[in-house]
Amino acid sequence: MSPDRISNQQLADTFNLIADLLEIRGEVIYKILAYRKAAESLAELNNDAYDIWQEGKLTQIPGVGKAIAEKIEEIFTTGKLGFLEKLTAEVPLSLAEMLQVPDLGPKKIGLFWKELGITNLSELEAAARSGKLRTLPGMGEKSEARILSGIEAYKRRSTRIPIGQAYPFAQRLISRLSQAADVVRVEMAGSLRRGKITVGDLDILAAATDSAAIMALFLSDPEIVRVKGRGETKSSVEYAHGLRAQLWVHPPERFGTAWQYATGSKDHNVRLRELALKQNLSLSEHAFTRPDGSEILCATEESVYATLGLPFIPPELREDRGEIQAALQGKLPKLIEIEDIRSELHAHTTWSDGHLSIQQLAEAAGRRGRKLIVISDHSASLAITGGLTTEDLQRQREEIDRVQQLLGDSILILQGIEVEIRADGSLDFPDDVLADLDIVTASLHTSLRQPRQQITERLLKAIHNPHVDIIGHPTGRMLPNREGADLDMEAVMKAAIENQVALEINAHPARLDLDDINARRFVEMGGLLAINTDAHAESDLDLLHFGITTARRGWVEAPAVLNTWEIPKLLAWLKNRHDTR
DNA sequence: GCCGTTTTCGGCCCGACTGTTTTCAGTCG
Numbered sequence A: 001m002s003p004d005r006i007s008n009q010q011l012a013d014t015f016n017l018i019a020d021l022l023e024i025r026g027e028v029i030y031k032i033l034a035y036r037k038a039a040e041s042l043a044e045l046n047n048d049a050y051d052i053w054q055e056g057k058l059t060q061i062p063g064v065g066k067a068i069a070e071k072i073e074e075i076f077t078t079g080k081l082g083f084l085e086k087l088t089a090e091v092p093l094s095l096a097e098m099l100q101v102p103d104l105g106p107k108k109i110g111l112f113w114k115e116l117g118i119t120n121l122s123e124l125e126a127a128a129r130s131g132k133l134r135t136l137p138g139m140g141e142k143s144e145a146r147i148l149s150g151i152e153a154y155k156r157r158s159t160r161i162p163i164g165q166a167y168p169f170a171q172r173l174i175s176r177l178s179q180a181a182d183v184v185r186v187e188m189a190g191s192l193r194r195g196k197i198t199v200g201d202l203d204i205l206a207a208a209t210d211s212a213a214i215m216a217l218f219l220s221d222p223e224i225v226r227v228k229g230r231g232e233t234k235s236s237v238e239y240a241h242g243l244r245a246q247l248w249v250h251p252p253e254r255f256g257t258a259w260q261y262a263t264g265s266k267d268h269n270v271r272l273r274e275l276a277l278k279q280n281l282s283l284s285e286h287a288f289t290r291p292d293g294s295e296i297l298c299a300t301e302e303s304v305y306a307t308l309g310l311p312f313i314p315p316e317l318r319e320d321r322g323e324i325q326a327a328l329q330g331k332l333p334k335l336i337e338i339e340d341i342r343s344e345l346h347a348h349t350t351w352s353d354g355h356l357s358i359q360q361l362a363e364a365a366g367r368r369g370r371k372l373i374v375i376s377d378h379s380a381s382l383a384i385t386g387g388l389t390t391e392d393l394q395r396q397r398e399e400i401d402r403v404q405q406l407l408g409d410s411i412l413i414l415q416g417i418e419v420e421i422r423a424d425g426s427l428d429f430p431d432d433v434l435a436d437l438d439i440v441t442a443s444l445h446t447s448l449r450q451p452r453q454q455i456t457e458r459l460l461k462a463i464h465n466p467h468v469d470i471i472g473h474p475t476g477r478m479l480p481n482r483e484g485a486d487l488d489m490e491a492v493m494k495a496a497i498e499n500q501v502a503l504e505i506n507a508h509p510a511r512l513d514l515d516d517i518n519a520r521r522f523v524e525m526g527g528l529l530a531i532n533t534d535a536h537a538e539s540d541l542d543l544l545h546f547g548i549t550t551a552r553r554g555w556v557e558a559p560a561v562l563n564t565w566e567i568p569k570l571l572a573w574l575k576n577r578h579d580t581r
Numbered sequence B: 001g002c003c004g005t006t007t008t009c010g011g012c013c014c015g016a017c018t019g020t021t022t023t024c025a026g027t028c029g
Helices: A008-025 A028-041 A049-054 A066-078 A082-089 A092-101 A106-116 A121-129 A142-156 A163-177 A190-193 A213-221 A252-263 A265-278 A300-309 A324-326 A359-367 A390-410 A431-435 A450-466 A491-500 A515-524 A537-553 A567-580
Strands: A183-188 A202-208 A224-229 A236-241 A244-250 A343-347 A373-374 A412-420 A439-442 A503-507 A529-532
Touching: A008 A028, A008 A066, A008 A082, A008 A092, A008 A106, A008 A244, A028 A066, A049 A106, A066 A515, A092 A106, A092 A121, A106 A121, A106 A503, A121 A142, A163 A183, A163 A190, A163 A202, A163 A213, A163 A244, A163 A537, A183 A190, A183 A213, A183 A252, A190 A202, A190 A252, A202 A213, A202 A252, A213 A236, A244 A252, A252 A265, A252 A300, A265 A324, A343 A359, A343 A412, A343 A439, A343 A529, A343 A537, A390 A412, A412 A529, A450 A491, A491 A503, A491 A515, A503 A515, A503 A537, A515 A529, A515 A537, A529 A537
Parallel strands: A202 A244, A343 A373, A373 A412, A412 A439, A503 A529
Antiparallel strands: A183 A202, A224 A236, A236 A244
């Protein structure tokens, strides 16, 4: 790593890794928490830590004291960290990776390592299969079986990169490549552009009159660990963490066919080529070709589709899920756009586990054009978040009133709650408390492994509560590793529609829950959606586009989404719900 | 390791669930 290119995120990754390794070694928990706190602060910093360091103000970052500031300085100065090198000499790095296995935590990993010398997953699997784990203190047959099934789940996990990592990386890459000479435009393609939750390679496409400069710039990135192929029109590289990227360069007059081709999906492209053949045209990434060999060049994707007699099909729809048929019939949906969003209905403040005060959150939302924000902190039983008690709610209401007065009519602040759906399906607050709130989101966070029937009934019970307006991140999945609850979604959707309860598309890239498929099904059934960031920090508000993309992949149009409604319409909907319950 | 002080140490991150236990340890959210 060249020191001056180290990002806040790379620093955060480093300190999280230190925390993992220390935890496996058996360090006192508070030291580990300190590293994690520092990592979290760095990751959500608005300014470059590098600049802060140059101003000599590192210790002003929350959670960064003398020791961590010195480590950051060492990283910036030398590109290395002696402390981490010493630590990894003692605790194998492969142990940290094992933390990704569900139900396997630092204590167990440390135990297996110290008692059996296990340092990686295959050794662990072998030990579990031969019944060695059950002989250790605190272990038994069930624990051994649980670990085996955890390893299976981990192996099933895709090696693809979550969109939350791939997207910002691609953005930085594109802005860098855009500075090359002779370049007209640089764009994302592939599954990243289609908005899939994970991507394999990053596909970047450039239009340039001459490819030499941009190819050279692409290949000169110091973060590249391996060049897999290099050529005039296409090069392919691998970065640290297994991230791979390829860059194609095409002449501007052929950019449309190239971009369409590189965006895919493969199945969508097959269907397009079939359509072309029916018109005696052959379609490739370079052009349409007539039987006599002459070409039709397309500089834009619009002209590619137009040549086939089709309207433009948005990338998110290009999955061969009926979009070409719909386009032929003139029945493509008018997809929701990020500009349609007026409200944020799910966000946290320092009243629970958020990092902003009510005023800071409201102002941050206002700066992003939101006209309404719902303060929806956690309820008490999710104790780790410092959830609110009934008494807290009253005091919070007073603060909201004060902030509302201060901010005037620039943004409307409502009091909501993200109320916990307990293991038995009851809610964390009695009905009379919920009745006093402006809007209620109910969510599952615990006991997500209950059997299908039990957890479905639990969620249905919450949906039937007349005070619940929205179900937050319905399945509780966490990407890429943790699968959501085993819900009977058909029953959940039906109940939600009958009770006029909205389901959330949580926009955080680790959730995107509901997913695109369920969102599409739900809207087709007549359901209402909410698209929320679930913000815990200011930068989280900028993750909204992931939720919008997921909705677009689900063929969702703006009217089906509460957040797009004019504020009076939304308030009237809430009032009507409240009056009739 | 950080922080704040009634400032140089003591507190910080809680509770449900599970599996192993017979009173507790580990994982998760």
